[in-house]
Amino acid sequence: MTGKSDNPILSMISRMISPFIMIYALYVIFHGHYSPGGGFQGGTMLGAAVILSRLASGSELSRLLLGKGIGTLMGAIGVFIYFGTGFLAMLLGGRFLEYKYLARIMPVSDAMARNWGIQFVEVGVGLAVMGIMVALYDDILTGEPDA
Amino acid sequence: MLRFLTGHYGYWFTLILLTIGLYGMIFKRNLVKKLIGMTIFQVSIIMFYLTCAAKFGGTVPVLIDDSGPAAVNPAAYINALPHTLMLTAIVVGVATTGVAFAIVITIYKRYKTLDEDVLLERMKKDHDAPAD
Amino acid sequence: MTHLLTNSPVLPVLILLSSALLGTVIAWRRPSLSWPFTISVVAVVTAISGYNLVRVLREGPIHYYQGNWAPPIGIEYVLDHLSAFVMLVVNTVALLVLFHARVVVKAETPGKELGYYGTALLMLCGFNGIIITGDLFNLYVFLEIGSLSLYGLIAVGERKAPIAAFRYLVMGTLAGCFYLLGIGFLYMKTGSLNMADTAAILPSMLGQPAVLVGLMFVFLGMGIKMALFPLHGWLPDAYTYAPSASSALIAPIGTKVGAYVLLRLVYFVFGITIIARTLPVAKVICWLAAAGIIYGSILAIAQRELKRMLAYSSIAQIGYVALGIGMANRWALTGAILHIMNHAFMKGCLFLTAANFRRKLGHSDISRFDWSIRKKMPWTMAAFSISALSMIGLPPMAGFFSKLFLAMGAVNGKHWIFLVVILFSSLLNAVYFFRVLEKAYLKPAGDAEAADGACARDEAVPSMLIPTLIMALLLIILGLLSTVIADGILAHIAPPGL
Numbered sequence: 001m002t003g004k005s006d007n008p009i010l011s012m013i014s015r016m017i018s019p020f021i022m023i024y025a026l027y028v029i030f031h032g033h034y035s036p037g038g039g040f041q042g043g044t045m046l047g048a049a050v051i052l053s054r055l056a057s058g059s060e061l062s063r064l065l066l067g068k069g070i071g072t073l074m075g076a077i078g079v080f081i082y083f084g085t086g087f088l089a090m091l092l093g094g095r096f097l098e099y100k101y102l103a104r105i106m107p108v109s110d111a112m113a114r115n116w117g118i119q120f121v122e123v124g125v126g127l128a129v130m131g132i133m134v135a136l137y138d139d140i141l142t143g144e145p146d147a
Numbered sequence: 148m149l150r151f152l153t154g155h156y157g158y159w160f161t162l163i164l165l166t167i168g169l170y171g172m173i174f175k176r177n178l179v180k181k182l183i184g185m186t187i188f189q190v191s192i193i194m195f196y197l198t199c200a201a202k203f204g205g206t207v208p209v210l211i212d213d214s215g216p217a218a219v220n221p222a223a224y225i226n227a228l229p230h231t232l233m234l235t236a237i238v239v240g241v242a243t244t245g246v247a248f249a250i251v252i253t254i255y256k257r258y259k260t261l262d263e264d265v266l267l268e269r270m271k272k273d274h275d276a277p278a279d
Numbered sequence: 280m281t282h283l284l285t286n287s288p289v290l291p292v293l294i295l296l297s298s299a300l301l302g303t304v305i306a307w308r309r310p311s312l313s314w315p316f317t318i319s320v321v322a323v324v325t326a327i328s329g330y331n332l333v334r335v336l337r338e339g340p341i342h343y344y345q346g347n348w349a350p351p352i353g354i355e356y357v358l359d360h361l362s363a364f365v366m367l368v369v370n371t372v373a374l375l376v377l378f379h380a381r382v383v384v385k386a387e388t389p390g391k392e393l394g395y396y397g398t399a400l401l402m403l404c405g406f407n408g409i410i411i412t413g414d415l416f417n418l419y420v421f422l423e424i425g426s427l428s429l430y431g432l433i434a435v436g437e438r439k440a441p442i443a444a445f446r447y448l449v450m451g452t453l454a455g456c457f458y459l460l461g462i463g464f465l466y467m468k469t470g471s472l473n474m475a476d477t478a479a480i481l482p483s484m485l486g487q488p489a490v491l492v493g494l495m496f497v498f499l500g501m502g503i504k505m506a507l508f509p510l511h512g513w514l515p516d517a518y519t520y521a522p523s524a525s526s527a528l529i530a531p532i533g534t535k536v537g538a539y540v541l542l543r544l545v546y547f548v549f550g551i552t553i554i555a556r557t558l559p560v561a562k563v564i565c566w567l568a569a570a571g572i573i574y575g576s577i578l579a580i581a582q583r584e585l586k587r588m589l590a591y592s593s594i595a596q597i598g599y600v601a602l603g604i605g606m607a608n609r610w611a612l613t614g615a616i617l618h619i620m621n622h623a624f625m626k627g628c629l630f631l632t633a634a635n636f637r638r639k640l641g642h643s644d645i646s647r648f649d650w651s652i653r654k655k656m657p658w659t660m661a662a663f664s665i666s667a668l669s670m671i672g673l674p675p676m677a678g679f680f681s682k683l684f685l686a687m688g689a690v691n692g693k694h695w696i697f698l699v700v701i702l703f704s705s706l707l708n709a710v711y712f713f714r715v716l717e718k719a720y721l722k723p724a725g726d727a728e729a730a731d732g733a734c735a736r737d738e739a740v741p742s743m744l745i746p747t748l749i750m751a752l753l754l755i756i757l758g759l760l761s762t763v764i765a766d767g768i769l770a771h772i773a774p775p776g777l
Contacts, residue, residue, distance in 0.1 A: 036207070098347045192460050250430070254445065273439065
């Protein structure tokens with residue numbers, strides 16, 4: 001599991017396709033407003049792209065794409081972005097996740113502040129899901145030593 | 148009678164998947180197969196919600212024309228709330244599968260088997276040669 | 280700052296969630312900071328729970344709308360007397376147990392403390408969310424958050440722990456899925472996920488099969504979660520093989536939260552009319568609870584190991600709470616809620632003493648206890664004795680008062696069989712606790728003074744001993760204050776129709 005795939009065709013095609021999957025995933029995250037998509041869906045695809053490159057090139061080479069412990073850290077940062085948006089709204093005077101109060105620090109109207117609030121939350125969710133999927137793959141692969 | 152069978156085929160499929168999932172969890176001896184049964188069970192519940200969300204003549208809940216909230220006719224779109232609820236349920240399923248596989252790998256590394264009967268035997272041997 | 284406090288219903292959940300992640304990130308750099316950070320966070324959350332209780336006593340029930348969207352569209356958090364009370368109990372027990380956990384976690388799971396405390400905080404976040412939410416699907420989300428962290432906390436124990444965790448995982452996920460299926464049926468019929476809204480709509484659609492199936496699935500799910508007999512199969516192994524700190528965390532809290540959800544559903548969502556008068560659901564709960572009480576008590580007598588005995592005893596005690604819920608009158612309800620609090624402290628203290636024994640003696644095997652324990656660990660044995668007497672139900676300890684309320688509820692509802700069950704099971708409790716007390720206190724001190732040197736005081740370290748003693752003391756204090764609690768707080772919990 002940790003080594004390169006034996007088949008050169010598989011290995012090369014996976015390496016070529018992986019960036020395109022990531023771009024499509026970003027598209028899906030940001031178009032969650034107006035078409036089917038959103039944070040979790042795009043995050044899963046981002047995670048799948050990284051895991052594909054890990055499977056195709058082996059864990060050592062794929063370290064260049066996404067480092068070893070970064071998965072958990074990115075997951076935490078994603079949840080912080082989500083939680084931070086809600087908390088920021090609370091600090092600015094509203095309830096938790098009341099995005100219209102974000103209009104006090106951003107130069108937009110109330111309705112657009114809700115739009116931007118949801119976008120931040122979706123980005124946070126996407127980052128969190130990607131981080132956790134990569135972290136799950138990495139940790140299960142290099143689990144505890146034989147006991 | 149025929150209408151009862153063919154008119155509600157979504158619910159029949161839910162029932163079949165539920166049964167297959169429960170069968171897998173109870174009667175299969177391999178731990179990973181039990182987990183597969185559990186996943187099938189979760190998927191069947193997702194399918195139940197989605198079946199209930201569909202409407203006759205409803206279309207995808209994406210707003211195309213921009214003529215304001217009064218022009219929207221809710222009956223023309225399918226019910227979008229169960230779909231959002233099921234997104235959450237899918238995430239929960241992913242997390243459960245992750246935790247379950249971590250536990251299964253720990254069991255394998257300690258007992259060198261994933262078969263339930265062999266596992267129970269080895270546990271009993273552990274217990275009889277007390278290690279506390 | 281004071282504005283932030285008006286958001287106090289949601290603050291415990293938020294603080295616990297953010298610090299579960301923040302703590303992991305911080306402690307990556309400095310591992311020695313993980314325990315102090317955890318303790319301070321849980322202390323803050325306990326203080327906020329206390330403030331919540333005071334606020335509810337002053338202002339009445341508080342409804343907090345997330346994002347200021349009114350229900351039934353928005354998700355609301357309901358802070359009434361019941362949820363504030365249970366939240367305070369859960370957080371206080373967690374604070375004391377996590378204070379005790381410093382030494383034990385380092386000893387039993389070395390090198391994993393970072394993940395352990397983060398997971399413990401996530402579990403508390405999940406349970407706090409379950410207690411305070413007023414939305415059925417939100418409850419499912421928090422239920423799964425708490426349960427997944429719980430599986431992780433159990434799996435890091437001794438050699439057989441992952442198997443117990445796997446069994447609990449499969450049964451617990453099954454329970455969550457049943458609950459989800461049940462609320463799916465209810466949503467399709469009532470069109471709302473909000474608890475208060477559903478309660479208003481349900482009486483008009485009583486006979487419909489979908490509502491009945493939804494009710495059944497929801498109760499099945501919550502029955503597995505709270506280990507109601509005969510759905511308790513995961514409990515003995517999970518409590519026995521988990522690390523000591525985990526056992527002490529999940530035994531007082533885990534099943535209690537399941538019982539709380541059952542209480543909410545029975546009284547505040549479905550209502551007494553459906554549960555007791557139209558359908559025989561309350562009767563079924565009562566009979567299953569009575570069977571569980573007898574089964575748990577009898578099997579506890581047969582156990583050789585202390586933690587396993589306490590696990591079977593927990594099955595019996597959760598039977599008491601379920602019996603109180605099922606008997607459906609005011610006395611029984613007060614008894615059930617009081618027993619939630621009392622059992623949390625009693626079982627917490629007992630599992631902490633088991634942890635002390637494991638740490639100092641290396642085992643917690645009852646057949647190997649002897650008179651040397653009362654010389655080596657006198658304070659721990661004192662705490663054990665107080666908790667044991669409270670479990671049996673002797674005044675002035677807290678256990679007596681909850682059993683008194685339950686018995687009065689049985690008399691009030693003319694359920695004579697359940698009265699006999701309650702009294703008989705107290706006798707059975709006495710049998711299995713007096714086994715330990717007899718071995719420790721009643722045997723003469725062997726071939727005495729020569730052995731006296733070998734039995735010098737080897738008490739547990741203060742950071743483990745102090746929480747144990749505080750919990751034991753709280754049992755006495757809460758017992759003496761039982762009527763104050765019952766009249767001051769629990770009398771305000773007025774489910775409709777009772």
